[in-house]
Amino acid sequence: MFAAQPLYAPLLASLADSLEDAGAPPHHQLLNDLAAARGIRSGGGAPIRFVVPGNSGMPYEERTYWLGEVATRPGNWHDAFNALIWLTYPLTKAALNNRHHCALSRALSEQRSDGNTGRGPLRDALTQFDECGVAVVSTRLDWWDDIRAHRWQKVFWTQRAEVQRDLKVFVFGHASLDLLRTPHIGLCGKALFVHIDETWLTQPAAAQLADVDRRMAQRFSGDLCAYSRPRDFHPLPLLGIPGVTPDNAFPAYYEDTRQFRPLRCVTAEPVS
Numbered sequence: 300m301f302a303a304q305p306l307y308a309p310l311l312a313s314l315a316d317s318l319e320d321a322g323a324p325p326h327h328q329l330l331n332d333l334a335a336a337r338g339i340r341s342g343g344g345a346p347i348r349f350v351v352p353g354n355s356g357m358p359y360e361e362r363t364y365w366l367g368e369v370a371t372r373p374g375n376w377h378d379a380f381n382a383l384i385w386l387t388y389p390l391t392k393a394a395l396n397n398r399h400h401c402a403l404s405r406a407l408s409e410q411r412s413d414g415n416t417g418r419g420p421l422r423d424a425l426t427q428f429d430e431c432g433v434a435v436v437s438t439r440l441d442w443w444d445d446i447r448a449h450r451w452q453k454v455f456w457t458q459r460a461e462v463q464r465d466l467k468v469f470v471f472g473h474a475s476l477d478l479l480r481t482p483h484i485g486l487c488g489k490a491l492f493v494h495i496d497e498t499w500l501t502q503p504a505a506a507q508l509a510d511v512d513r514r515m516a517q518r519f520s521g522d523l524c525a526y527s528r529p530r531d532f533h534p535l536p537l538l539g540i541p542g543v544t545p546d547n548a549f550p551a552y553y554e555d556t557r558q559f560r561p562l563r564c565v566t567a568e569p570v571s
Contacts, residue, residue: 305540306470306537306540307476308504309469309504309508312504312505312508313386313508314383317329317333323374324375327350330349331349333386334386337389339385339386340393341365342393342398347369348367350368351370351372351373352371358403360396360403364397364399364400369381369382369385376480378473380473383473384476387508388512388515390513390515390516391471391512391515394516394520395428395429395519398421398520399425402419402421406419420529421528423529424527424528425519427529428491428519428526429471430473431472431474432470432488433468433470433472433489433490434471434490434491434514435490436466436469436499437465438465438495438497439461443492443494446490446533448562449559451539451559452554452559455541455547456553463541463542467507468535468540469511471515482543482544484557487534487536487558488537489529489533489535490533491518491526536559539559
């Protein structure tokens with residue numbers, strides 16, 4: 300399963316020896332052994348452990364932040380991919396966990412008289428990236444402009460050979476990874492861009508992965524969080540990435556507007 304899907308390559312680069320048997324999700328013991336060996340910690344500094352869900356009395360993110368306990372259903376690929384992302388991108392997961400904690404603490408301190416704190420756009424954005432996030436990594440800023448402008452055929456077909464060589468996609472969202480097991484038309488990630496130089500592309504895969512983790516974590520750290528609303532991310536049709544599916548080996552594939560939607564222009568209403 301893992302070797303057959305190019306978007307799983309970062310997981311293999313990080314966990315190849317542990318993902319040989321893809322017939323079932325990894326067991327808790329294996330996941331916890333790997334987390335302990337790597338010294339992975341939550342946003343609050345607690346050692347990460349993958350545990351069977353139970354009534355802890357704490358919200359999911361707070362339980363992770365304070366106790367390091369990540370609720371993980373046995374035999375469940377969605378939760379297993381979440382655990383694998385902790386092992387592969389530990390800095391980014393910790394940064395998101397810390398940001399969730401800070402946002403929740405702020406919401407509780409500003410609780411309205413009706414008792415409704417609400418999630419707010421920041422927590423929605425953090426959850427969206429956690430579930431569906433993607434890092435687009437390239438030397439070419441113009442390709443990111445093409446993606447933001449929904450010029451899908453240009454970036455994925457007209458410049459296909461160059462994109463395959465000089466652009467990399469790192470899927471962070473564990474829900475997206477789960478859906479890639481049996482992908483459906485319209486599968487879309489929520490992307491941010493990481494600009495690199497040409498020498499970066501010559502680094503070993505493990506070094507590239509660690510650098511992407513570090514850079515993504517920086518984006519979600521500190522008071523100047525770059526992504527405070529869901530719309531701050533850009534849609535990326537995952538099945539359009541060259542090589543992800545044999546179907547996209549033909550130019551007509553990119554004419555399907557169910558997946559490759561044109562950019563919607565919003566016209567401002569005249570001011571009276």
